[in-house]
Amino acid sequence: MNGYERTLAFLNNRAVDRPPFHPIIMRWAARQAGTPYRDFCLEPEAKCDAMIRCAVDFDLDWVTVMSDPWAEASAFGVEVAYPENDLPVDTGGHLPDAASAARLSPYNPLENMRCRNRLAELEVYRKRIGDRYFTVGWVEGPVAEYVDLRGASEASMDLLMEPENAARAMDVITESALVFIRLQVERGAHCIGIGDAFCSQIGPDLYRQFAFGRQKQLVDGIHAAGALAKLHICGNTSAILPEMIATGADIIDVDHLVPSMSGFAGLLAPHQVFSGKADPVSVIQDGSPEDIRQTVMRDFRDAGGRCIVSAGCEITPDTTPGNMHAFRKAVDAPETQ
Amino acid sequence: MDTILNKLTRCIEFGKTDKAAAWPPDMKDQDGADELALRALEEGHPPDQILDALIAGMEVVGRKFSENKIFVPQMLMSAKAMKAAMTHLKPAFESGAAKRKGTFVIGTVQGDLHDIGKNIVAMYIEGSGYEVVDLGVDVKPEQFLVEIDKHPGCVVGLSALLTTTMINMKRTVDVIRETHPKQVICVGGAPVSEKFCREISADFYSPDPQGAVAFLNRLAS
Numbered sequence: 001m002n003g004y005e006r007t008l009a010f011l012n013n014r015a016v017d018r019p020p021f022h023p024i025i026m027r028w029a030a031r032q033a034g035t036p037y038r039d040f041c042l043e044p045e046a047k048c049d050a051m052i053r054c055a056v057d058f059d060l061d062w063v064t065v066m067s068d069p070w071a072e073a074s075a076f077g078v079e080v081a082y083p084e085n086d087l088p089v090d091t092g093g094h095l096p097d098a099a100s101a102a103r104l105s106p107y108n109p110l111e112n113m114r115c116r117n118r119l120a121e122l123e124v125y126r127k128r129i130g131d132r133y134f135t136v137g138w139v140e141g142p143v144a145e146y147v148d149l150r151g152a153s154e155a156s157m158d159l160l161m162e163p164e165n166a167a168r169a170m171d172v173i174t175e176s177a178l179v180f181i182r183l184q185v186e187r188g189a190h191c192i193g194i195g196d197a198f199c200s201q202i203g204p205d206l207y208r209q210f211a212f213g214r215q216k217q218l219v220d221g222i223h224a225a226g227a228l229a230k231l232h233i234c235g236n237t238s239a240i241l242p243e244m245i246a247t248g249a250d251i252i253d254v255d256h257l258v259p260s261m262s263g264f265a266g267l268l269a270p271h272q273v274f275s276g277k278a279d280p281v282s283v284i285q286d287g288s289p290e291d292i293r294q295t296v297m298r299d300f301r302d303a304g305g306r307c308i309v310s311a312g313c314e315i316t317p318d319t320t321p322g323n324m325h326a327f328r329k330a331v332d333a334p335e336t337q
Numbered sequence: 338m339d340t341i342l343n344k345l346t347r348c349i350e351f352g353k354t355d356k357a358a359a360w361p362p363d364m365k366d367q368d369g370a371d372e373l374a375l376r377a378l379e380e381g382h383p384p385d386q387i388l389d390a391l392i393a394g395m396e397v398v399g400r401k402f403s404e405n406k407i408f409v410p411q412m413l414m415s416a417k418a419m420k421a422a423m424t425h426l427k428p429a430f431e432s433g434a435a436k437r438k439g440t441f442v443i444g445t446v447q448g449d450l451h452d453i454g455k456n457i458v459a460m461y462i463e464g465s466g467y468e469v470v471d472l473g474v475d476v477k478p479e480q481f482l483v484e485i486d487k488h489p490g491c492v493v494g495l496s497a498l499l500t501t502t503m504i505n506m507k508r509t510v511d512v513i514r515e516t517h518p519k520q521v522i523c524v525g526g527a528p529v530s531e532k533f534c535r536e537i538s539a540d541f542y543s544p545d546p547q548g549a550v551a552f553l554n555r556l557a558s
Contacts, residue, residue, distance in 0.1 A: 153452070156409050160410050201409040281530070
């Protein structure tokens with residue numbers, strides 16, 4: 001069974017040799033491959049090469065196009081700097097106020113370098129690994145993208161002070177994301193992840209008001225394009241997990257700050273699974289192999305066996321290869337079979 | 338009785354900045370923290386009493402935040418209302434007519450450009466009666482030293498969002514301790530933990546702003 005077959009079988013409730021292993025790797029992958037992070041973000045071959053090497057060396061079941069949140073923001077006009085070995089940073093071009101946000105225009109992914117790169121990455125994966133690994137494209141969710149365009153504090157206050165303007169901007173963000181999704185699926189993505197991390201900070205009422213319907217639109221768009229959908233919101237999402245599940249996304253990411261998945265596993269439809277939820281710092285980076293094994297077993301049990309094994313969020317760059325191997329080995333524990 | 342000070346407390350609790358503010362909808366067209374603080378001063382309420390009313394509002398905000406009854410957007414609106422009221426109290430603090438409980442020097446450590454967590458903590462601590470010196474983001478250790486010298490007895494707060502930059506907290510703590518071995522230093526941020534706090538020899542870690550204020554209040558008492 002390869003990573004693609006294993007993931008599909010697991011999602012479809014068919015027998016698998018072991019649960020899929022989908023740790024989110026970005027800076028860690030670049031470091032393992034010795035690739036400067038600027039190249040990882042800006043050069044499709046460099047990113048794909050690093051990801052594939054890690055997938056092979058650490059027996060991952062997936063590859064992704066993830067590196068930073070600034071692709072769509074740059075298409076909307078945000079200026080981004082790319083330090084040689086650090087995360088990209090936004091340096092200007094943000095929307096100055098909610099009224100300008102309401103006048104946001106959709107972007108064309110084919111006219112932006114970062115978006116074209118993402119499509120190119122999927123083409124590289126298609127050429128180099130075909131259907132051997134589960135290949136995941138990505139879009140920013142409506143709230144996360146609004147935060148990228150306005151800044152976290154300003155965006156937060158807009159949700160209360162200028163809800164209509166914020167909502168108009170999020171409609172445009174969603175419309176653009178749907179176009180970008182279709183292009184990514186055409187280039188070979190098996191699944192599209194929706195990253196909407198800031199939703200864990202706004203509470204259930206604002207989540208329902210601004211995020212839920214638009215995330216559902218994205219999930220429906222992904223399914224209509226012929227791919228699977230993954231919804232990633234890190235942080236403590238306990239208050240919104242039922243709605244996250246109700247979006248219909250096939251893979252629901254759960255972070256370690258959610259105390260347990262057990263109360264939510266019963267809400268999953270037959271086609272849905274969780275992915276999570278080890279603490280990337282205290283367990284995967286700093287824990288012993290036994291800590292990692294215990295955590296994976298506990299989470300798998302809490303999810304009623306419906307959980308792809310991963311950390312709650314990105315694997316940290318300082319995680320040792322030894323701990324990553326221990327993480328992978330934990331998936332083989334008899335309790336997960 | 339709904340006194341002006343009670344109204345001021347409610348403005349902080351519900352994030353009503355000024356009369357023109359659209360939030361919260363059920364306080365539409367009512368005076369906000371800005372107008373009420375000014376009027377309270379004009380009516381002769383001592384600045385310390387006004388500050389107490391603001392602190393009372395912020396305490397409710399902190400409690401609701403820790404109980405997941407409000408979230409970051411509402412917290413920021415309360416902090417904004419607090420800031421609006423504090424503008425009017427500033428001359429009283431400068432003249433010594435009103436006293437703050439102490440000084441808190443805060444910044445996101447070098448290499449890290451994230452500010453929302455730091456801003457929330459800064460606003461909450463300011464709203465709890467402390468003078469806050471906010472050094473912003475990407476703060477070099479030497480900048481902390483300058484402010485420590487300017488504010489003897491202050492407490493320093495270091496923030497980081499990224500696992501890659503939290504290691505700069507250790508460097509900052511080390512640099513501060515070289516010249517100020519007894520300086521009290523608090524740390525916080527998404528990847529930071531109690532264990533990490535101990536490892537880098539910082540004095541206090543809190544996962545939320547309320548914990549930081551409780552710690553400062555213990556030091557101040």
